[in-house]
Amino acid sequence: MRKKPHELQWLDVLDQRYLLAKEEFESFQKLQRGYEGEVQFDALVEYFFKEKQVSLDDITLRYKNSVVQIDKLLIIGHTVYLIDMKHYRGHYVFKNNTWYVGDKALTNNIFEQLRRAVRILQSIFNDNQIHLSVKGVLAFTNLHSVIEVKDEVDEEVLMTEEIPAWLLRLSNGDTTARHKVSQVLRHYTIAPYLTTRTFDIKNLGQLKSGILCPHCHQAQMQEHRFTMNCKCGYKEAKDIAYRRTICEFGTLFYNYNIKRAQLRIFFGKNLNERYLKFILQKYFMLKDSHHAKAGYINKGVLFEYWFEKEMNTLEQLQKRTSWKETKTSH
Ligand SMILES: [Zn+2]
DSSP, X not given: OOOOOHHHHXXXXXXXXXXXXXXXXXXXXXXXXXXXXXXXXXXXXXXXXXXXXXXXXXXXXXXXXXXXXEEEEEEETTEEEEEEEEOOOEEEEEETTEEEETTEEOSSOHHHHHHHHHHXXXXXXXXXXXXXXXXXXXXXXXXXXXXXXXXXXXXXXXXXXXXXXXHXXXXXXXXXXXXXXXXXXXXXXXXXXXXXXXXXXXXXXXXXXXXXXXXXXOSOEEEOSSEEEETTSOEEEHXXXXXXXXXXXXXXXXXXXXXXXXXXXXXXXXXXHHHHHHHHHHHOOBXXXXXXXXXXXXXXXXXXXXXXXXXXXXXXXXXXXXXXXXXXXX
């Protein structure tokens, strides 16, 4: 599963509970669109390659003193396609080794970034005696962009409408090298970067409090025995609603341990204190088991990533709860 970049997770939580500044809102939209572009690309890959495991997504590698973030690798035959997805809007021209938007030259050269990533990945393969060649691919995922590349470049440049045909052409290739690539890259993989944005925890009281409905985003969920029910009709297992909200707090305040006193403010007036305590003890780990005051370990990410390993069980829990509710209401 492709994860939202940490900065997007952070802005996502803040947006639901606070009025974003103009710059924050623009970054939020840009990151959101970029993420959707990547998810669409992933869906196309899945469609053309059926059940074949062919790609590695969203990896951050450290090699010697360099760190590189890679959107997607497609491993076909002896070629590893390193794909950089760009969700640009507008009219972009690449000429004389420079990108232009209108008459304005851009300072960051996305080909240079891509070439750097290709060089690093190729070095990793060479060091490990893996005989695969890395090819850079720049994929533009926004249908509403016009991209012109006037220089001759070594990289493959794909416009949105060209992506399906490109994937179809590759889809009969041999995909067996993926396993080996994945094994080797594991030794170089590091955790993805966290956002550098912060919200002052002293202003916690200014945030909209409560359990927010995942569907309508309002704080109008009512507590039942097993579920939290929203006025919009959405029902969620209570266990999940509590954990999800704790994770929202954790995402926003990723630099802090999770403490009950602060969660109390975050959950607001309808908090079931006993239930919160139960959920924290059941699912979260104390930072220091001898001193409960130190708080719980904070992974700083949203619920679906925090409890990633249990997602299947959780889906079952959600199903079972709706079954119970149906049964008792009749
Ligand atoms: Zn709702």
